[in-house]
Amino acid sequence: MTGYLLEISQALMALALAPGLVGFVRWWKARLQGRRGAPPWLVYYDLRKLFGKEVVISKNASWLFRFTPYLVFSSTLAVTLLVPLIAAPLPFDRVGDLLLVVYLLLLGTFFLALAGLDPGTAFGGMGASREMTIAAIAEPTIALSIFGLAVGAGSTNLGRIVAQTLAHPGAAISPGHLLGFAALFIVMLAETGRLPVDNPSTHLELTMIHEAMTLEYSGRYLALIEWAAALRLLIFFSLLANMFAPWGVATTLTPVAVSVAVIALIAKLGALGLVVALLETRLAKLRLFRVPELLAVSFVLALLAVTSSFLLR
């Protein structure tokens, strides 16, 4: 019973933290660029504002356009129930594994791309086309990173991977783990639409990807999509943090362990946020047709990760 309560509170916590994480990265970025920047909690105000606004729908759009925000939000929220954010193993650990997590996120991307095509604007189509291209090319790296992790841990279920690394801390600095981390980090940048793949702070430029897809959304629909995008960032951060460096994750359900886990999670998210903010101030956006090269690098890293975990078994 406590397990299920923990599941629900974990999902609620993720929902609460996600906009703050996005705001935090933005704030750090502004600071690093010598600006004062908006306070991190501005994103919460934005969401509240959007939820209070009227929705304008294109007259070309169909029911799919109105259904998509709910599906994107629900599927992303479902993932937060599967990823061990603060404790492992969770009761839902047996419901889904890392492959399911990846494909649930792809389900959201799939529908978002369709919704981008629905209003019939060129921007929407452009965004949908680019998003699907990048999602498709990123897929092999993700699968291979999963393979590498799974071979090391003897399971693709997230709770088991966490438990295994906790039991054998040496595994965390094995070449397989480090290479896998690097590969997944690059893919994370692509999947969450960060620089150098996509620029999260532009609207209305010919280079944009994610923003182009959601251009026609407004009001509560936009709020749901933005919130889901923030959740997606949090999910990828915590996957990176807890799969490769699971220390702090609670293995017993005592109040102390859980509070330590919450603090550890926030610290890890903050650290990763800082790294991403640093990267985004140092890197320029790649041309769209250079992105596959970057993803090819991550693929090679992942392949090396798997091969080394095979050979060093």
Place this chain on the structure above:
Amino acid sequence: MMLILFLVMISAYLLGAFAALLSGRGAVGRGLVSAGAAVGSAAGLALGVLVIASGFPLTFTSARLLPLTGVALRLDGLGAFFLVVVGLVGCAAAIYAFGYSAQYAGRYSLRLLGVMFNLLLLALSLQVMADNALTFLVLWEAMSLTAYWLVLTEHDQRGTVRAGVWYLAMTHAGFAALIAMFLLLSGAELTTSFASMRAGAALLSPGSRNVVFLLALFGFGAKSGIIPLHVWLPMAHPVAPSHVSALLSGVVIKMGIYGLVRVLLDLMGGGPAWWGGVVLGVGAVSALLGVLYALMEHDLKRLLAYHSVENIGIILIGIGAGLIFHSYGLMTLAALGFISGLYHTINHASFKGLLFLGAGSVLHATGTRNMEEMGGLIKRMPWTALFFLVGSVAISALPPLNGFVSEWLVFQSLLGGSNIPTPEVAVVMPIAVGILALTSGLAAACFVKAFGITFLAIPRSREAEHAHESPPSMLAGMALLAIACVALGLAPFVVVPALGRVLAGLGGLPDTHAVFSLNLSLVAPNNFASMSPTLVALGLLFLLGLVPLVMLIFRVNRRWRVSDSWGCGRAGQTSRMEYTATAFAEPLRRVFAELYRPTKELSIDFHPDSKYFVQSIEYRSEITPWFEKVLYGPLLWFIRFVASLVRRLQSGSVHIYLFYIFVVLLILLLIARWS
């Protein structure tokens, strides 16, 4: 009970064919034809389910049914499973045909269509029961020829006859390989039963076993459309009537899979690891190239046909992994590999059948297969759109539908590769994982294109603007397969144990009906992973209900109004401003330019006074068809060359032909004398 179902199945197909022969026209004629096929398929489906559930194979001794013909029929678990596949797609296609074939009245022969459709279903249903080589080969040829007639239905359309000829040539090249294979397997006695072949196969020398393997791969591969034997498939499947395309892509190419499993696993009892490696490699190449070529297609039905090549590849990845594990004696993992392949077989049958029927409805409504002339159909054909969306989500391997479940199983069997003792073989697995993941990502991109360009946004042509929803019978056929896609996704705890039972005993596989499924979850061997599609689907539904409810409680602004799309200040929006299918696929075309080698032709007419004013632009771009050019070009040239030599022998004079016969007979007698 089983015998009654069997007789009902046969007689319903025959009655359907007979009704078509009398009169295929009019509502009554078409109704009888469809009813025969539908009842026959339903009976076949029930028979298959019964045989799997009871676990008793059904045997018909040839002496009682058809004496002296050498016909032997026996329905075991594996055959029963494929009978279920035939029945499922056959039933849906038959119901759909009632509405769809109405448009052919007066233009094409409904009589031929009805007869051949029923006979093809009959041949398919009996194919999986064949218990000796002769029966197998005769039915195989019957299946190929009836399918050929069906492909030729719209014979006056461009490309149909060419497609038919390609299909006929490839399928007969495969058939020749199969005859050779069975001659080797049965010791040149084609009426030898499969049971004695099984015993005899173990005594064959390793060399002849390898030859049997290669012949089987070629023969069955040509039927399945593996790369590089696939060239006929994207030609022949699109030009057939859509319910026939569904049957061809959903079922007929699966007979190649049936044959491979039957021969390699059941009759040969598995083989060395390189057999599995070759099957896996062929599968991986077919999957990746299939989806890459599909991405470049803007003919909706050709796109779907290329996806059949892709999915056959995915099935073969599973089966190849199974064969590799089998050769190392890792029987549980081997069973998982075969289960994943067979599960994907029935899944592909249901969603590809559904998608072809959906494409047929679109063709029926708009009169074109070109996606660039569609758009906005979701408002004009809401049900077709919904069914096509279900198929698209399923084929893109997205949870919680059936495509995801079987791909998850394929992934898990590949992940089991870490148990293989020799590292150089084990390293194959991660590469296959990478290819499979890329394939499924590209498939998702391709179906965003296929669904988005066809059904969403503003109509791109007058025909699309005036499209209409299909008649109820066509919708019912699609609904049946859509339900199958959902059910197969939600109930793997029924399908996986059933497949475990089907495979039990084939090639020494253990009975794994209780191994991979625990309560509502699927479990990989050694407790490697567990996943429950059922609970995931329920959770998603729950959240989809909960989110709007919470929004209601928190008094989120619920008002909405309809307005123009935002257009950077331009007034009015036309369909010419939309993204096209070509544009959608452009980034991937650039990324994989090495493969496609696109040729580009751009001609611009400038205004005579200033080159800043353009009068017209013509853009033409094509991708290089490698296989047709590099592989089949020289082959066709060689065949033509040989044919021109042979033509010298053909004088048309009966005397000369009699002379040839005499000489050949003489030579044969001399050979017989001396050998």
